[in-house]
Amino acid sequence: MKTIVGLEIHVQLSTATKLFCGCSTDYRDDEPNTHCCPVCLALPGALPRLNKKAVDYGLKVAKALDMKVLEESEFARKNYFYPDLPKAYQITQYDKPLAVEGTVEIEDDEGHEKIVRITRVHLEEDPGRLVHVAGGSKYSLVDYNRSGIPLLEIVTEPDMRSPQEARRFLNKLRTILEYLGVFDGDREGGLRVDANISLEGSERVEVKNISSYKGVEKALTFEVTRQKNLLRRGQKVTRETRHFMEGRGITTSARSKEEEHDYRYFPEPDLRPLRVADRVAAIDLPELPVARKNRFMTQYGISLNHARTLTGDPKLADFYEAVAHVDPVLAATWVADTLLGELNYRDMGIAAVPAERIAELLALLRTETITDTVGVQVLREMLDACAAGKPCEPPAVIVEREGLARATGDEFAQVVEKAVAANPRAVEDYRAGKKGALNFLVGQVMKETRGRADPRELGKIVSEYIDTGGV
Ligand SMILES: Nc1ncnc2c1ncn2[C@@H]1O[C@H](COP(=O)(O)OP(=O)(O)OP(=O)(O)O)[C@@H](O)[C@H]1O
């Protein structure tokens, strides 16, 4: 049974001010209702003034997704009554959106490239936010700081075939938006998704307002199972809107299609139609993820996997380019594999890491001043300092203070001799052909030299030492 998924994505554009007034969009740490004016509170007589920057951001996205910008687009009123919407209508775009017919390339479940078609993008205002007081209160609070934040709604065709594809699509889209600089991925709730899903031949269900990618994948996975079970029992899937309960990982029915609002859309009389198609040619697009990934492979000679990881986030790609001069391939491994792993473990962002320090660390590795094992140790120490808000010492200083420079041949010899003398059983086992025994001896030497000796080199030295009758 084929799974069919189409998404509607609401992206908060990172303009400095709201879509129809001059209020600041930087509201997240502020007191409720402190970023409001007569326009976003809908006081009588207040009139909207369109934010040009938001239009330009929308056009930038349209161009990046290869879309057709309409010669004339139009704002419309979407009428509904709810406390998060002080005007009792949302200004959005309806039958004349900003742009139509785009594409995004993703990987399908078999790892092949595939195209997800974009139906349309349009501008609209974010409603306010209801705050439900815990403990069964009789009332809810409403915060209008979010009211009027510019949203770009991106609607896809039903081209995705699994919850995993939907997640990959969202990752890809988010990367593009971050590259374009129109969206701040670190903002909570900056991207909210309505996920539509059906099984071939059945009605579709829309799961509204999911605020994380993992949430989208989970909600869709739940829906696939739920819908399959219904059909298996001979029941029908009903066309309805559902809510996703993040905590429990399930969706619940919100309303059926019959109960859907009639929004009574009509053209917004307070705003003139938009004629901006001629502005598109002048928009300069930055290098986008696919182009940057390809360039990384040719310019730096790194693998597809590394290039993909490194260009998955523009900040990470910039970081890599700032340290690649030391040794591009070594840098790719350390940044994409080691550093990212350590950052995830600490829940840290790449922004907190000083690139010069990592470049210095790479130089120590490249010149074989330290081993990989010590490299990881030093990296951890630097990251812990950054995480604690302490100054990040140069790696050379840490290596010097803690005596972590690569062990010299003389040191090897002594420690190897000691380890071999102390473990006659292991030596016998090795002579009897047991591979593990050599690893054990190498491990002993590694421990003794605190990772300052290279394990491969040691393996050779220890085996030679035993073979040539050093004991
Ligand atoms: N059979 C289907 N299975 C899954 N998704 C579908 C199917 N048909 C359409 N879709 C998706 O549903 C979404 C339709 O969104 P659209 O906004 O056009 O209509 P709507 O959901 O009825 O309206 P709204 O949500 O704005 O009130 C698109 O993302 C589309 O890809």
Ligand SMILES: [Mg+2]
């Ligand atoms: Mg909408």
Ligand SMILES: [Mg+2]
């Ligand atoms: Mg919809």
